[in-house]
Amino acid sequence: MRISTRFFAAASIAALSLLAGNAMAEGEKLIIGTEGAYPPFNNLEADGTLVGFDIDIAKALCDEMKVTCEFVTQDWDGIIPALQAKKFDAIIASMSITPERAEKVDFTNKYYNTPPAIAVPKDSDLTEATTESLAGKVIGAQGSTTHSNYVEKHMAESELKLYPTADEYKLDISNGRIDAVVDDVVVLSEWVKSEDGSCCKILTTLPIDEVINGEGAGIAVRKGETELAAKFNTAIDAIRATGKYKEINDKYFDFDVYGE
Incomplete structure:
Protein backbone atom coordinates (compact mmCIF):
# COMPACT_ATOMS: atom_id res chain seq x y z
CA MET A 1 0.00 0.00 0.00
CA THR A 114 0.86 -10.53 -1.78
CA PRO A 115 2.04 -10.61 1.85
CA PRO A 116 3.97 -8.00 3.83
CA ALA A 117 7.66 -8.42 4.58
CA ILE A 118 10.41 -6.82 6.62
CA ALA A 119 13.77 -5.68 5.20
CA VAL A 120 16.91 -4.86 7.18
CA PRO A 121 20.47 -3.72 6.42
CA LYS A 122 22.71 -6.55 5.25
CA ASP A 123 24.87 -6.19 8.37
CA SER A 124 21.90 -6.24 10.75
CA ASP A 125 22.09 -8.50 13.79
CA LEU A 126 18.37 -9.31 13.44
CA THR A 127 17.67 -12.94 12.58
CA GLU A 128 13.90 -13.03 13.14
CA ALA A 129 10.94 -10.66 13.21
CA THR A 130 9.44 -11.30 16.64
CA THR A 131 8.11 -8.69 19.04
CA GLU A 132 11.02 -9.45 21.36
CA SER A 133 13.77 -9.29 18.74
CA LEU A 134 12.42 -6.02 17.35
CA ALA A 135 11.95 -4.35 20.74
CA GLY A 136 13.61 -0.92 20.74
CA LYS A 137 14.32 -1.00 17.00
CA VAL A 138 13.23 1.88 14.77
CA ILE A 139 11.03 0.56 11.98
CA GLY A 140 10.05 2.62 8.96
CA ALA A 141 6.80 2.35 6.99
CA GLN A 142 4.75 4.52 4.69
CA GLY A 143 2.05 6.37 6.58
CA SER A 144 -1.66 5.63 6.12
CA THR A 145 -0.91 2.11 4.91
CA THR A 146 -1.69 -1.39 6.11
CA HIS A 147 2.04 -1.79 6.70
CA SER A 148 2.24 1.02 9.26
CA ASN A 149 -0.86 -0.42 10.96
CA TYR A 150 0.84 -3.83 11.02
CA VAL A 151 3.91 -2.45 12.77
CA GLU A 152 1.75 -0.66 15.34
CA LYS A 153 -0.10 -3.85 16.21
CA HIS A 154 2.49 -6.59 15.88
CA MET A 155 5.73 -4.74 16.67
CA ALA A 156 4.41 -2.64 19.53
CA GLU A 157 7.72 -2.55 21.41
CA SER A 158 9.47 -0.98 18.42
CA GLU A 159 9.53 2.70 17.45
CA LEU A 160 7.49 3.30 14.30
CA LYS A 161 8.72 6.05 11.97
CA LEU A 162 6.26 7.10 9.27
CA TYR A 163 7.11 8.39 5.79
CA PRO A 164 4.99 10.03 3.07
CA THR A 165 6.33 7.68 0.39
CA ALA A 166 8.42 4.52 0.16
CA ASP A 167 11.31 6.51 -1.32
CA GLU A 168 11.89 8.32 1.98
CA TYR A 169 12.11 5.21 4.13
CA LYS A 170 14.43 3.59 1.58
CA LEU A 171 16.75 6.60 1.86
CA ASP A 172 16.77 6.48 5.66
CA ILE A 173 17.51 2.77 5.96
CA SER A 174 20.21 3.10 3.30
CA ASN A 175 21.84 5.80 5.43
CA GLY A 176 21.55 3.84 8.68
CA ARG A 177 18.90 6.07 10.28
CA ILE A 178 16.43 3.24 10.92
CA ASP A 179 16.79 -0.45 11.69
CA ALA A 180 14.17 -2.03 9.43
CA VAL A 181 11.28 -1.30 7.07
CA VAL A 182 7.96 -3.04 6.47
CA ASP A 183 6.15 -3.06 3.12
CA ASP A 184 4.76 -5.42 0.50
CA VAL A 185 7.13 -8.31 -0.20
CA VAL A 186 7.18 -7.55 -3.93
CA VAL A 187 8.05 -3.88 -3.39
CA LEU A 188 10.87 -4.76 -1.00
CA SER A 189 12.15 -7.68 -3.09
CA GLU A 190 12.40 -5.57 -6.24
CA TRP A 191 14.11 -2.80 -4.29
CA VAL A 192 16.81 -4.97 -2.63
CA LYS A 193 17.65 -6.46 -6.05
CA SER A 194 18.32 -2.96 -7.42
CA GLU A 195 21.44 -0.83 -7.02
CA ASP A 196 19.55 1.58 -4.76
CA GLY A 197 18.59 -1.29 -2.46
CA SER A 198 22.03 -2.93 -2.31
CA CYS A 199 22.27 -1.89 1.34
CA CYS A 200 19.58 -4.26 2.46
CA LYS A 201 18.03 -7.70 2.42
CA ILE A 202 14.64 -9.29 3.07
CA LEU A 203 14.64 -10.65 6.62
CA THR A 204 11.38 -12.57 6.22
CA THR A 205 7.84 -12.37 4.98
CA LEU A 206 5.29 -11.65 7.70
CA PRO A 207 2.11 -13.57 8.59
CA ILE A 208 -0.95 -11.95 7.04
CA ASP A 209 -3.29 -10.29 9.51
CA GLU A 210 -6.65 -10.47 7.73
CA VAL A 211 -8.07 -7.51 9.66
CA ILE A 212 -5.11 -5.27 8.79
CA ASN A 213 -3.91 -6.64 5.46
CA GLY A 214 -7.35 -7.49 4.13
Missing part, protein backbone atom coordinates in the same frame (compact mmCIF):
# COMPACT_ATOMS: atom_id res chain seq x y z
CA ARG A 2 2.78 7.46 -2.89
CA ILE A 3 4.18 13.95 -6.59
CA SER A 4 0.90 14.97 -8.06
CA THR A 5 0.48 15.50 -11.81
CA ARG A 6 -2.73 16.25 -13.68
CA PHE A 7 -3.28 14.94 -17.19
CA PHE A 8 -6.57 16.68 -17.91
CA ALA A 9 -8.14 20.14 -17.82
CA ALA A 10 -10.02 21.12 -14.68
CA ALA A 11 -13.14 21.68 -16.73
CA SER A 12 -13.14 18.02 -17.72
CA ILE A 13 -13.14 16.69 -14.17
CA ALA A 14 -16.69 17.60 -13.25
CA ALA A 15 -18.12 16.11 -16.41
CA LEU A 16 -16.06 12.94 -16.28
CA SER A 17 -16.76 12.22 -12.63
CA LEU A 18 -20.46 11.94 -13.41
CA LEU A 19 -19.73 8.75 -15.32
CA ALA A 20 -19.03 6.64 -12.26
CA GLY A 21 -22.00 4.68 -11.02
CA ASN A 22 -23.80 4.90 -14.34
CA ALA A 23 -23.85 2.49 -17.23
CA MET A 24 -20.81 3.27 -19.33
CA ALA A 25 -21.17 3.37 -23.05
CA GLU A 26 -18.35 2.36 -25.36
CA GLY A 27 -15.83 5.14 -25.86
CA GLU A 28 -16.67 7.03 -22.67
CA LYS A 29 -13.90 8.16 -20.37
CA LEU A 30 -13.00 7.13 -16.86
CA ILE A 31 -10.51 8.94 -14.64
CA ILE A 32 -8.24 6.63 -12.66
CA GLY A 33 -6.43 7.84 -9.56
CA THR A 34 -3.08 6.29 -8.63
CA GLU A 35 -0.09 7.26 -6.54
CA GLY A 36 2.82 7.13 -8.96
CA ALA A 37 5.42 6.48 -6.25
CA TYR A 38 5.14 2.76 -5.51
CA PRO A 39 7.28 0.72 -7.93
CA PRO A 40 6.94 -1.84 -9.40
CA PHE A 41 3.16 -1.37 -9.07
CA ASN A 42 2.86 2.29 -10.04
CA ASN A 43 5.55 4.88 -10.66
CA LEU A 44 5.80 8.28 -12.30
CA GLU A 45 8.87 8.46 -14.55
CA ALA A 46 10.92 11.64 -15.01
CA ASP A 47 9.23 12.28 -18.36
CA GLY A 48 5.77 12.15 -16.76
CA THR A 49 4.96 8.62 -17.94
CA LEU A 50 3.13 6.35 -15.52
CA VAL A 51 4.39 2.77 -15.49
CA GLY A 52 3.91 -0.36 -13.43
CA PHE A 53 1.71 -3.37 -12.82
CA ASP A 54 -1.25 -1.30 -11.56
CA ILE A 55 -1.08 0.92 -14.63
CA ASP A 56 -0.95 -1.97 -17.11
CA ILE A 57 -3.80 -3.75 -15.32
CA ALA A 58 -5.87 -0.56 -15.38
CA LYS A 59 -5.30 -0.14 -19.10
CA ALA A 60 -6.24 -3.78 -19.75
CA LEU A 61 -9.44 -3.39 -17.71
CA CYS A 62 -10.36 -0.22 -19.57
CA ASP A 63 -9.81 -1.98 -22.90
CA GLU A 64 -12.00 -4.84 -21.73
CA MET A 65 -14.72 -2.40 -20.64
CA LYS A 66 -14.33 -0.55 -23.95
CA VAL A 67 -13.82 2.80 -22.26
CA THR A 68 -11.00 5.32 -22.47
CA CYS A 69 -9.11 5.78 -19.22
CA GLU A 70 -6.98 8.72 -18.18
CA PHE A 71 -4.75 8.77 -15.12
CA VAL A 72 -4.12 11.31 -12.40
CA THR A 73 -1.57 10.96 -9.61
CA GLN A 74 -2.41 11.77 -6.03
CA ASP A 75 -0.39 11.67 -2.81
CA TRP A 76 -1.28 8.49 -0.94
CA ASP A 77 -2.54 10.01 2.29
CA GLY A 78 -5.11 12.07 0.38
CA ILE A 79 -6.16 9.52 -2.21
CA ILE A 80 -9.45 8.41 -0.62
CA PRO A 81 -10.58 12.00 0.12
CA ALA A 82 -9.74 12.89 -3.49
CA LEU A 83 -11.94 10.04 -4.73
CA GLN A 84 -14.76 11.17 -2.47
CA ALA A 85 -14.33 14.71 -3.80
CA LYS A 86 -14.78 13.35 -7.36
CA LYS A 87 -11.30 14.26 -8.55
CA PHE A 88 -11.30 10.82 -10.17
CA ASP A 89 -13.69 7.90 -10.56
CA ALA A 90 -11.70 4.95 -9.23
CA ILE A 91 -8.45 4.21 -7.42
CA ILE A 92 -6.08 1.62 -8.89
CA ALA A 93 -3.06 1.96 -6.65
CA SER A 94 -2.36 -1.30 -4.81
CA MET A 95 -4.95 -0.42 -2.16
CA SER A 96 -5.61 -3.29 0.23
CA ILE A 97 -9.25 -4.17 0.82
CA THR A 98 -9.68 -3.63 4.56
CA PRO A 99 -12.73 -3.20 6.81
CA GLU A 100 -11.56 0.29 7.81
CA ARG A 101 -11.32 1.48 4.21
CA ALA A 102 -14.55 -0.27 3.28
CA GLU A 103 -16.35 2.16 5.58
CA LYS A 104 -15.28 4.98 3.25
CA VAL A 105 -15.26 3.40 -0.23
CA ASP A 106 -16.61 0.39 -2.08
CA PHE A 107 -14.18 -2.17 -3.44
CA THR A 108 -14.05 -4.55 -6.35
CA ASN A 109 -12.80 -8.08 -5.87
CA LYS A 110 -9.02 -8.35 -5.49
CA TYR A 111 -6.75 -8.11 -8.51
CA TYR A 112 -3.67 -9.30 -6.63
CA ASN A 113 -2.69 -10.46 -3.16
CA GLU A 215 -8.04 -9.88 1.29
CA GLY A 216 -5.78 -8.40 -1.35
CA ALA A 217 -5.55 -5.22 -3.42
CA GLY A 218 -8.78 -4.03 -5.00
CA ILE A 219 -10.10 -1.12 -7.02
CA ALA A 220 -11.83 1.51 -4.89
CA VAL A 221 -14.90 3.43 -6.08
CA ARG A 222 -17.16 5.85 -4.26
CA LYS A 223 -19.71 4.44 -1.83
CA GLY A 224 -22.82 3.21 -3.60
CA GLU A 225 -21.26 3.01 -7.06
CA THR A 226 -21.80 -0.73 -7.19
CA GLU A 227 -22.48 -0.81 -10.92
CA LEU A 228 -19.02 0.54 -11.70
CA ALA A 229 -17.47 -1.93 -9.25
CA ALA A 230 -19.37 -4.78 -10.93
CA LYS A 231 -18.09 -3.73 -14.36
CA PHE A 232 -14.54 -3.78 -13.05
CA ASN A 233 -15.14 -7.24 -11.52
CA THR A 234 -16.38 -8.57 -14.85
CA ALA A 235 -13.33 -7.10 -16.56
CA ILE A 236 -10.95 -8.62 -13.96
CA ASP A 237 -12.48 -12.05 -14.56
CA ALA A 238 -12.21 -11.54 -18.32
CA ILE A 239 -8.51 -10.62 -18.41
CA ARG A 240 -7.78 -13.57 -16.13
CA ALA A 241 -9.62 -15.87 -18.55
CA THR A 242 -8.08 -14.51 -21.75
CA GLY A 243 -4.49 -14.65 -20.51
CA LYS A 244 -4.00 -10.88 -20.56
CA TYR A 245 -3.53 -10.85 -16.79
CA LYS A 246 -0.81 -13.50 -17.01
CA GLU A 247 0.92 -11.54 -19.77
CA ILE A 248 1.06 -8.45 -17.53
CA ASN A 249 1.99 -10.49 -14.47
CA ASP A 250 4.90 -12.15 -16.27
CA LYS A 251 6.18 -8.77 -17.45
CA TYR A 252 6.88 -7.82 -13.84
CA PHE A 253 7.06 -10.98 -11.73
CA ASP A 254 8.28 -14.57 -11.85
CA PHE A 255 5.30 -15.84 -9.81
CA ASP A 256 1.53 -15.32 -9.83
CA VAL A 257 0.73 -12.26 -7.70
CA TYR A 258 -3.00 -12.99 -7.86
CA GLY A 259 -2.61 -15.40 -4.95
CA GLU A 260 -5.03 -18.00 -3.67
Whole structure:
Protein backbone atom coordinates (compact mmCIF):
# COMPACT_ATOMS: atom_id res chain seq x y z
CA MET A 1 0.00 0.00 0.00
CA ARG A 2 2.78 7.46 -2.89
CA ILE A 3 4.18 13.95 -6.59
CA SER A 4 0.90 14.97 -8.06
CA THR A 5 0.48 15.50 -11.81
CA ARG A 6 -2.73 16.25 -13.68
CA PHE A 7 -3.28 14.94 -17.19
CA PHE A 8 -6.57 16.68 -17.91
CA ALA A 9 -8.14 20.14 -17.82
CA ALA A 10 -10.02 21.12 -14.68
CA ALA A 11 -13.14 21.68 -16.73
CA SER A 12 -13.14 18.02 -17.72
CA ILE A 13 -13.14 16.69 -14.17
CA ALA A 14 -16.69 17.60 -13.25
CA ALA A 15 -18.12 16.11 -16.41
CA LEU A 16 -16.06 12.94 -16.28
CA SER A 17 -16.76 12.22 -12.63
CA LEU A 18 -20.46 11.94 -13.41
CA LEU A 19 -19.73 8.75 -15.32
CA ALA A 20 -19.03 6.64 -12.26
CA GLY A 21 -22.00 4.68 -11.02
CA ASN A 22 -23.80 4.90 -14.34
CA ALA A 23 -23.85 2.49 -17.23
CA MET A 24 -20.81 3.27 -19.33
CA ALA A 25 -21.17 3.37 -23.05
CA GLU A 26 -18.35 2.36 -25.36
CA GLY A 27 -15.83 5.14 -25.86
CA GLU A 28 -16.67 7.03 -22.67
CA LYS A 29 -13.90 8.16 -20.37
CA LEU A 30 -13.00 7.13 -16.86
CA ILE A 31 -10.51 8.94 -14.64
CA ILE A 32 -8.24 6.63 -12.66
CA GLY A 33 -6.43 7.84 -9.56
CA THR A 34 -3.08 6.29 -8.63
CA GLU A 35 -0.09 7.26 -6.54
CA GLY A 36 2.82 7.13 -8.96
CA ALA A 37 5.42 6.48 -6.25
CA TYR A 38 5.14 2.76 -5.51
CA PRO A 39 7.28 0.72 -7.93
CA PRO A 40 6.94 -1.84 -9.40
CA PHE A 41 3.16 -1.37 -9.07
CA ASN A 42 2.86 2.29 -10.04
CA ASN A 43 5.55 4.88 -10.66
CA LEU A 44 5.80 8.28 -12.30
CA GLU A 45 8.87 8.46 -14.55
CA ALA A 46 10.92 11.64 -15.01
CA ASP A 47 9.23 12.28 -18.36
CA GLY A 48 5.77 12.15 -16.76
CA THR A 49 4.96 8.62 -17.94
CA LEU A 50 3.13 6.35 -15.52
CA VAL A 51 4.39 2.77 -15.49
CA GLY A 52 3.91 -0.36 -13.43
CA PHE A 53 1.71 -3.37 -12.82
CA ASP A 54 -1.25 -1.30 -11.56
CA ILE A 55 -1.08 0.92 -14.63
CA ASP A 56 -0.95 -1.97 -17.11
CA ILE A 57 -3.80 -3.75 -15.32
CA ALA A 58 -5.87 -0.56 -15.38
CA LYS A 59 -5.30 -0.14 -19.10
CA ALA A 60 -6.24 -3.78 -19.75
CA LEU A 61 -9.44 -3.39 -17.71
CA CYS A 62 -10.36 -0.22 -19.57
CA ASP A 63 -9.81 -1.98 -22.90
CA GLU A 64 -12.00 -4.84 -21.73
CA MET A 65 -14.72 -2.40 -20.64
CA LYS A 66 -14.33 -0.55 -23.95
CA VAL A 67 -13.82 2.80 -22.26
CA THR A 68 -11.00 5.32 -22.47
CA CYS A 69 -9.11 5.78 -19.22
CA GLU A 70 -6.98 8.72 -18.18
CA PHE A 71 -4.75 8.77 -15.12
CA VAL A 72 -4.12 11.31 -12.40
CA THR A 73 -1.57 10.96 -9.61
CA GLN A 74 -2.41 11.77 -6.03
CA ASP A 75 -0.39 11.67 -2.81
CA TRP A 76 -1.28 8.49 -0.94
CA ASP A 77 -2.54 10.01 2.29
CA GLY A 78 -5.11 12.07 0.38
CA ILE A 79 -6.16 9.52 -2.21
CA ILE A 80 -9.45 8.41 -0.62
CA PRO A 81 -10.58 12.00 0.12
CA ALA A 82 -9.74 12.89 -3.49
CA LEU A 83 -11.94 10.04 -4.73
CA GLN A 84 -14.76 11.17 -2.47
CA ALA A 85 -14.33 14.71 -3.80
CA LYS A 86 -14.78 13.35 -7.36
CA LYS A 87 -11.30 14.26 -8.55
CA PHE A 88 -11.30 10.82 -10.17
CA ASP A 89 -13.69 7.90 -10.56
CA ALA A 90 -11.70 4.95 -9.23
CA ILE A 91 -8.45 4.21 -7.42
CA ILE A 92 -6.08 1.62 -8.89
CA ALA A 93 -3.06 1.96 -6.65
CA SER A 94 -2.36 -1.30 -4.81
CA MET A 95 -4.95 -0.42 -2.16
CA SER A 96 -5.61 -3.29 0.23
CA ILE A 97 -9.25 -4.17 0.82
CA THR A 98 -9.68 -3.63 4.56
CA PRO A 99 -12.73 -3.20 6.81
CA GLU A 100 -11.56 0.29 7.81
CA ARG A 101 -11.32 1.48 4.21
CA ALA A 102 -14.55 -0.27 3.28
CA GLU A 103 -16.35 2.16 5.58
CA LYS A 104 -15.28 4.98 3.25
CA VAL A 105 -15.26 3.40 -0.23
CA ASP A 106 -16.61 0.39 -2.08
CA PHE A 107 -14.18 -2.17 -3.44
CA THR A 108 -14.05 -4.55 -6.35
CA ASN A 109 -12.80 -8.08 -5.87
CA LYS A 110 -9.02 -8.35 -5.49
CA TYR A 111 -6.75 -8.11 -8.51
CA TYR A 112 -3.67 -9.30 -6.63
CA ASN A 113 -2.69 -10.46 -3.16
CA THR A 114 0.86 -10.53 -1.78
CA PRO A 115 2.04 -10.61 1.85
CA PRO A 116 3.97 -8.00 3.83
CA ALA A 117 7.66 -8.42 4.58
CA ILE A 118 10.41 -6.82 6.62
CA ALA A 119 13.77 -5.68 5.20
CA VAL A 120 16.91 -4.86 7.18
CA PRO A 121 20.47 -3.72 6.42
CA LYS A 122 22.71 -6.55 5.25
CA ASP A 123 24.87 -6.19 8.37
CA SER A 124 21.90 -6.24 10.75
CA ASP A 125 22.09 -8.50 13.79
CA LEU A 126 18.37 -9.31 13.44
CA THR A 127 17.67 -12.94 12.58
CA GLU A 128 13.90 -13.03 13.14
CA ALA A 129 10.94 -10.66 13.21
CA THR A 130 9.44 -11.30 16.64
CA THR A 131 8.11 -8.69 19.04
CA GLU A 132 11.02 -9.45 21.36
CA SER A 133 13.77 -9.29 18.74
CA LEU A 134 12.42 -6.02 17.35
CA ALA A 135 11.95 -4.35 20.74
CA GLY A 136 13.61 -0.92 20.74
CA LYS A 137 14.32 -1.00 17.00
CA VAL A 138 13.23 1.88 14.77
CA ILE A 139 11.03 0.56 11.98
CA GLY A 140 10.05 2.62 8.96
CA ALA A 141 6.80 2.35 6.99
CA GLN A 142 4.75 4.52 4.69
CA GLY A 143 2.05 6.37 6.58
CA SER A 144 -1.66 5.63 6.12
CA THR A 145 -0.91 2.11 4.91
CA THR A 146 -1.69 -1.39 6.11
CA HIS A 147 2.04 -1.79 6.70
CA SER A 148 2.24 1.02 9.26
CA ASN A 149 -0.86 -0.42 10.96
CA TYR A 150 0.84 -3.83 11.02
CA VAL A 151 3.91 -2.45 12.77
CA GLU A 152 1.75 -0.66 15.34
CA LYS A 153 -0.10 -3.85 16.21
CA HIS A 154 2.49 -6.59 15.88
CA MET A 155 5.73 -4.74 16.67
CA ALA A 156 4.41 -2.64 19.53
CA GLU A 157 7.72 -2.55 21.41
CA SER A 158 9.47 -0.98 18.42
CA GLU A 159 9.53 2.70 17.45
CA LEU A 160 7.49 3.30 14.30
CA LYS A 161 8.72 6.05 11.97
CA LEU A 162 6.26 7.10 9.27
CA TYR A 163 7.11 8.39 5.79
CA PRO A 164 4.99 10.03 3.07
CA THR A 165 6.33 7.68 0.39
CA ALA A 166 8.42 4.52 0.16
CA ASP A 167 11.31 6.51 -1.32
CA GLU A 168 11.89 8.32 1.98
CA TYR A 169 12.11 5.21 4.13
CA LYS A 170 14.43 3.59 1.58
CA LEU A 171 16.75 6.60 1.86
CA ASP A 172 16.77 6.48 5.66
CA ILE A 173 17.51 2.77 5.96
CA SER A 174 20.21 3.10 3.30
CA ASN A 175 21.84 5.80 5.43
CA GLY A 176 21.55 3.84 8.68
CA ARG A 177 18.90 6.07 10.28
CA ILE A 178 16.43 3.24 10.92
CA ASP A 179 16.79 -0.45 11.69
CA ALA A 180 14.17 -2.03 9.43
CA VAL A 181 11.28 -1.30 7.07
CA VAL A 182 7.96 -3.04 6.47
CA ASP A 183 6.15 -3.06 3.12
CA ASP A 184 4.76 -5.42 0.50
CA VAL A 185 7.13 -8.31 -0.20
CA VAL A 186 7.18 -7.55 -3.93
CA VAL A 187 8.05 -3.88 -3.39
CA LEU A 188 10.87 -4.76 -1.00
CA SER A 189 12.15 -7.68 -3.09
CA GLU A 190 12.40 -5.57 -6.24
CA TRP A 191 14.11 -2.80 -4.29
CA VAL A 192 16.81 -4.97 -2.63
CA LYS A 193 17.65 -6.46 -6.05
CA SER A 194 18.32 -2.96 -7.42
CA GLU A 195 21.44 -0.83 -7.02
CA ASP A 196 19.55 1.58 -4.76
CA GLY A 197 18.59 -1.29 -2.46
CA SER A 198 22.03 -2.93 -2.31
CA CYS A 199 22.27 -1.89 1.34
CA CYS A 200 19.58 -4.26 2.46
CA LYS A 201 18.03 -7.70 2.42
CA ILE A 202 14.64 -9.29 3.07
CA LEU A 203 14.64 -10.65 6.62
CA THR A 204 11.38 -12.57 6.22
CA THR A 205 7.84 -12.37 4.98
CA LEU A 206 5.29 -11.65 7.70
CA PRO A 207 2.11 -13.57 8.59
CA ILE A 208 -0.95 -11.95 7.04
CA ASP A 209 -3.29 -10.29 9.51
CA GLU A 210 -6.65 -10.47 7.73
CA VAL A 211 -8.07 -7.51 9.66
CA ILE A 212 -5.11 -5.27 8.79
CA ASN A 213 -3.91 -6.64 5.46
CA GLY A 214 -7.35 -7.49 4.13
CA GLU A 215 -8.04 -9.88 1.29
CA GLY A 216 -5.78 -8.40 -1.35
CA ALA A 217 -5.55 -5.22 -3.42
CA GLY A 218 -8.78 -4.03 -5.00
CA ILE A 219 -10.10 -1.12 -7.02
CA ALA A 220 -11.83 1.51 -4.89
CA VAL A 221 -14.90 3.43 -6.08
CA ARG A 222 -17.16 5.85 -4.26
CA LYS A 223 -19.71 4.44 -1.83
CA GLY A 224 -22.82 3.21 -3.60
CA GLU A 225 -21.26 3.01 -7.06
CA THR A 226 -21.80 -0.73 -7.19
CA GLU A 227 -22.48 -0.81 -10.92
CA LEU A 228 -19.02 0.54 -11.70
CA ALA A 229 -17.47 -1.93 -9.25
CA ALA A 230 -19.37 -4.78 -10.93
CA LYS A 231 -18.09 -3.73 -14.36
CA PHE A 232 -14.54 -3.78 -13.05
CA ASN A 233 -15.14 -7.24 -11.52
CA THR A 234 -16.38 -8.57 -14.85
CA ALA A 235 -13.33 -7.10 -16.56
CA ILE A 236 -10.95 -8.62 -13.96
CA ASP A 237 -12.48 -12.05 -14.56
CA ALA A 238 -12.21 -11.54 -18.32
CA ILE A 239 -8.51 -10.62 -18.41
CA ARG A 240 -7.78 -13.57 -16.13
CA ALA A 241 -9.62 -15.87 -18.55
CA THR A 242 -8.08 -14.51 -21.75
CA GLY A 243 -4.49 -14.65 -20.51
CA LYS A 244 -4.00 -10.88 -20.56
CA TYR A 245 -3.53 -10.85 -16.79
CA LYS A 246 -0.81 -13.50 -17.01
CA GLU A 247 0.92 -11.54 -19.77
CA ILE A 248 1.06 -8.45 -17.53
CA ASN A 249 1.99 -10.49 -14.47
CA ASP A 250 4.90 -12.15 -16.27
CA LYS A 251 6.18 -8.77 -17.45
CA TYR A 252 6.88 -7.82 -13.84
CA PHE A 253 7.06 -10.98 -11.73
CA ASP A 254 8.28 -14.57 -11.85
CA PHE A 255 5.30 -15.84 -9.81
CA ASP A 256 1.53 -15.32 -9.83
CA VAL A 257 0.73 -12.26 -7.70
CA TYR A 258 -3.00 -12.99 -7.86
CA GLY A 259 -2.61 -15.40 -4.95
CA GLU A 260 -5.03 -18.00 -3.67
